Amino acid sequence: MSTHNSALCRPLRRRIALVSAVAASGMLLAACGSGDMDGMKHGSGNSASATPTRSADGNRAAGTFNDADVMFAQLMIPHHEQALEMAELADGRAADRQIKSLVADIEKAQDPEIRTMKSWLKSWGKPASAEQDMPGMDHGSSDMGHGGAGMSGMMSEEDMRKLEAAKDTEFDRMFAQMMIEHHEGAITMAKDEQKNGRNTTAKKLAADVVESQSAEVHKFKKILDRI
Structure with a gap:
């Protein structure tokens, strides 16, 4: 594998392991509704803040968040970041003109959304990575296959190598095919x-992702029927 290929794949081990390991925590939060993952006790329910905040780029993260x-x-x-790697x-x-057009759409939408979500986390006083909220996790030893990414729809290193070789x-x-699965994972997370x-701005972005x-x-499904 070339140096470029290795550089492309190295970040994926951490991302795939991270999203897979934290997904279980997400389901627990959904069931309990009062998660306290970072060890902080919040005043009422699972709200971490009752004060409207404004992110670094001016996006208002209004109201409470949980x-x-x-x-x-x-x-x-990281889910969006992998979509951008696939797009690159x-x-x-x-070769297909419509594929190229959809690639441009993905890049146009998801790069700004990454910046927006990072700014929310900063304004909320939360780390940009769930890995920092779960320091005991071992991210370096995972070698998960495609199925290991669970409902997130993340691609494995092998998937990315195959895509790069095509x-x-x-x-x-x-x-x-891969982007359909990747998008369906994002749609599940957004739903x-x-x-x-609880945060109205985050829920609005989630609705945009679903739509x-x-x-x-x-x-993409129509393209697969055609090519």
Whole structure:
């Protein structure tokens, strides 16, 4: 494997392990509704703040927030980052015009959303990574396969290597298949936030994710029927 390929894959071990390990915590929070993952006791219910805050980039994170809001941002950031890595691979490999158009849409939407979610976490006084909330986790030893990513839809290192090795129609087909699964994972996470989150701004972004990525899944499926 080239130095570039190794550099591309190295961050994935930590991201895949992180999203998989924290997903179980997300389900616990959904069931209990009063998670206290970082060891802090909050005044009422699972709200961590009752004061409206404004993020570094001017996005208003209005009203209260809870642990579900924090986890949504902490997990969706690496999820979006992997989607951008997949999109970058399309340069010089994708052949289908509609695939190229969807790649541009993904980059246009998800990069700003990453910045927005990072700014929320900063304004909430929370770390940008759930890994920092769970320091006892061992992220270096995981070598999970595709199924290990669970409901998040994250791709494994092997998936990414296969995508990187593909070209033209083979790449287009593989990209569409992987992005459908990746988007469906994001939609599941966003629906969890809509159900369990408290912050109105975070819930609005979750609704946007559900709407936009559901539409893209439909387009990718139509592409697969065509190519």
